[in-house]
Amino acid sequence: MSKASISIGGVTGKVPVMEIKNIVLRFGGVVAIQDISFDIYEGEIRAIIGPNGAGKSSMLNVINGFYHPQEGEVWFRGRKRAAMKPYQIAHQGIARTFQNIALFKGMSALDNIMTGRFTHMKKGVFSQMIWKGSAEREEYENREIVERVIDFLEIQHIRKTPVGALPYGLQKRVELGRALAAEPQLLLLDEPMAGMNVEEKEDMSRYILDVNSEFGTTVALIEHDMGVVMDISDRVVVMDYGKKIGDGSPDEVRNDQAVIDAYLGVSDN
Amino acid sequence: MLYREVGEYKTSYAEDSQTFPIKFDRYRYFFVLLVGILFVPFVINDYWAGAVFLPFLIYAIASLGLNILTGYCGQVSLGTGGFMAVGAYAAYKLMTAFPDLNIFFVVIISGFVTAAVGTMFGLPSLRIKGFYLAVATLAAQFFLVWLFNKVGWFYNYSASGQITAPARSLGDFLITGPDATPAAQYLFCFLFVFILAWIARNLTRGKIGRSWMAIRDMDIAAEIIGVNPLIAKLSAFAISSFYVGVAGALFFTVYLGAVEVTEAFNIQKSFIVLFMIIIGGLGSIFGSFAGAAFMVLMPVVLKNLLVTQLGWATDIAAHFEFIIIGGLIVFFLIVEPHGLAQLWNLLKQKLRLWPFPY
Numbered sequence: 001m002s003k004a005s006i007s008i009g010g011v012t013g014k015v016p017v018m019e020i021k022n023i024v025l026r027f028g029g030v031v032a033i034q035d036i037s038f039d040i041y042e043g044e045i046r047a048i049i050g051p052n053g054a055g056k057s058s059m060l061n062v063i064n065g066f067y068h069p070q071e072g073e074v075w076f077r078g079r080k081r082a083a084m085k086p087y088q089i090a091h092q093g094i095a096r097t098f099q100n101i102a103l104f105k106g107m108s109a110l111d112n113i114m115t116g117r118f119t120h121m122k123k124g125v126f127s128q129m130i131w132k133g134s135a136e137r138e139e140y141e142n143r144e145i146v147e148r149v150i151d152f153l154e155i156q157h158i159r160k161t162p163v164g165a166l167p168y169g170l171q172k173r174v175e176l177g178r179a180l181a182a183e184p185q186l187l188l189l190d191e192p193m194a195g196m197n198v199e200e201k202e203d204m205s206r207y208i209l210d211v212n213s214e215f216g217t218t219v220a221l222i223e224h225d226m227g228v229v230m231d232i233s234d235r236v237v238v239m240d241y242g243k244k245i246g247d248g249s250p251d252e253v254r255n256d257q258a259v260i261d262a263y264l265g266v267s268d269n
Numbered sequence: 270m271l272y273r274e275v276g277e278y279k280t281s282y283a284e285d286s287q288t289f290p291i292k293f294d295r296y297r298y299f300f301v302l303l304v305g306i307l308f309v310p311f312v313i314n315d316y317w318a319g320a321v322f323l324p325f326l327i328y329a330i331a332s333l334g335l336n337i338l339t340g341y342c343g344q345v346s347l348g349t350g351g352f353m354a355v356g357a358y359a360a361y362k363l364m365t366a367f368p369d370l371n372i373f374f375v376v377i378i379s380g381f382v383t384a385a386v387g388t389m390f391g392l393p394s395l396r397i398k399g400f401y402l403a404v405a406t407l408a409a410q411f412f413l414v415w416l417f418n419k420v421g422w423f424y425n426y427s428a429s430g431q432i433t434a435p436a437r438s439l440g441d442f443l444i445t446g447p448d449a450t451p452a453a454q455y456l457f458c459f460l461f462v463f464i465l466a467w468i469a470r471n472l473t474r475g476k477i478g479r480s481w482m483a484i485r486d487m488d489i490a491a492e493i494i495g496v497n498p499l500i501a502k503l504s505a506f507a508i509s510s511f512y513v514g515v516a517g518a519l520f521f522t523v524y525l526g527a528v529e530v531t532e533a534f535n536i537q538k539s540f541i542v543l544f545m546i547i548i549g550g551l552g553s554i555f556g557s558f559a560g561a562a563f564m565v566l567m568p569v570v571l572k573n574l575l576v577t578q579l580g581w582a583t584d585i586a587a588h589f590e591f592i593i594i595g596g597l598i599v600f601f602l603i604v605e606p607h608g609l610a611q612l613w614n615l616l617k618q619k620l621r622l623w624p625f626p627y
Contacts, residue, residue: 104485106482107482118476182494
């Protein structure tokens with residue numbers, strides 16, 4: 001754990017939002033995650049990298065409750081988290097995007113992002129039936145926040161377009177918008193730049209950096225593009241075959257022999 | 270002009286999310302309401318009520334209900350007939366056990382009873398999806414019809430096994446029984462359709478409607494956003510069954526008056542309502558009405574055309590009706606898989622630019 005405690009310059013505070021402690025995740029005989037520990041500081045951009053099949057997505061799935069690890073603990077905001085369903089974890093303030101876009105295809109971009117406000121809308125079924133009055137007011141208060149997200153992501157022109165009809169890059173942006181609308185304390189991004197061209201990657205990097213600096217949102221992301229990862233993240237965890245092989249600032253990780261071996265291979269002699 | 274957005278500037282979120290954003294549409298809606306309330310009741314007679322208006326209104330409620338479940342929440346149900354039977358038998362038991370209970374409340378309580386039953390049969394939806402769920406609801410259909418046919422308590426041990434609606438009135442107007450006037454029956458159903466359609470619109474435009482659509486489109490993503498699938502699915506089953514139960518209660522008390530469960534609420538009812546929402550448009554309030562109108566009006570129109578105009582024998586015409594309606598369904602699904610509601614939207618798109626599309 002020596003590397004994790006190395007001080008990082010810049011915006012990063014030292015208060016952990018999330019601590020992952022000795023997680024072991026097995027599927028039958030396959031060990032997907034083997035005794036991994038790391039933490040995510042308040043307000044930082046934390047990257048998880050590693051070759052295909054290293055267990056990065058499984059790690060995110062553990063964090064937001066799709067998988068329940070056999071051993072280990074997840075601590076959120078200084079408290080140990082009991083086994084929870086994904087929707088309960090959403091109510092705690094953790095939002096995420098998916099590797100393969102998981103938008104609601106039949107709904108407009110606006111409705112998709114409005115759905116992201118779900119955890120903030122409290123009115124019951126009966127006031128929604130009547131609509132006039134409290135439910136309507138709540139709807140428009142949330143609409144205002146959603147419109148701010150739409151402005152931020154520069155997708156005003158596609159507000160009412162069904163998301164199924166949008167190009168890939170914009171769908172990714174809408175999905176980010178849906179996660180942002182929840183005003184999460186921790187934002188998990190699973191390969192936000194997969195399949196994008198350079199310009200789209202630059203845009204997406206800018207949005208991620210802006211989210212982090214303007215709203216102070218803590219971000220944990222998985223990404224394969226090393227250039228992007230090294231540029232935007234504060235600290236990096238490197239995984240290989242379910243094990244953690246490196247942890248630290250981008251520069252440290254870049255020069256770590258174990259990481260270089262994992263990515264480039266080791267010669268036999 | 271007819272149908273223009275010119276001069277429509279939306280300056281608030283309330284105006285932006287209106288049900289009918291274009292002025293012409295709004296006027297048309299009020300016009301339909303006014304005709305429905307002030308004109309139709311004065312000209313309606315037994316034939317029009319029995320052949321067109323009552324079945325249309327009642328099926329519209331049922332297809333609104335099924336559309337909430339299947340169109341909005343994505344849970345396929347083939348149990349509609351069975352749930353309508355629950356509504357009908359609940360209404361019958363209430364009417365005979367509490368003769369003083371107002372018919373309005375009889376129908377509402379029947380809806381709640383059906384909602385409870387529907388929620389129970391919705392429980393499998395937490396584990397199974399798609400075709401498998403359809404088969405599970407099919408079991409509900411057969412079980413419920415069997416139950417009402419088998420257990421004498423439900424039909425008060427009458428010798429024929431039929432249930433007959435006693436005469437009940439709302440204020441001075443007879444609503445049920447053989448002496449009820451078509452105008453009173455029509456208005457009674459119209460009231461339910463208006464209220465329930467309004468509620469359906471409110472539910473589907475807001476938080477709960479979005480949680481249903483989220484479950485329909487991508488249940489995993491819905492869950493990470495905070496939607497509890499248990500609550501979303503079961504609330505869809507409950508509210509949908511409420512609508513279907515009200516439709517069943519009205520179908521029995523107002524429309525038919527006497528019912529034999531294996532005939533009135535068999536599997537064919539489930540399919541008819543399912544066809545209505547598929548033809549009308551899944552996930553659309555307007556589609557529920559359009560589908561109900563199509564399935565109710567088509568046989569009437571065809572019968573008039575074939576028998577009265579062309580002079581065919583009644584039995585041959587009856588068979589050709591099936592063929593033609595089946596053909597039309599196939600035709601519609603090929604031309605516009607998203608139903609009449611989508612055709613209607615396309616028409617409105619075209620109308621915006623008409624007559625100068627460039």
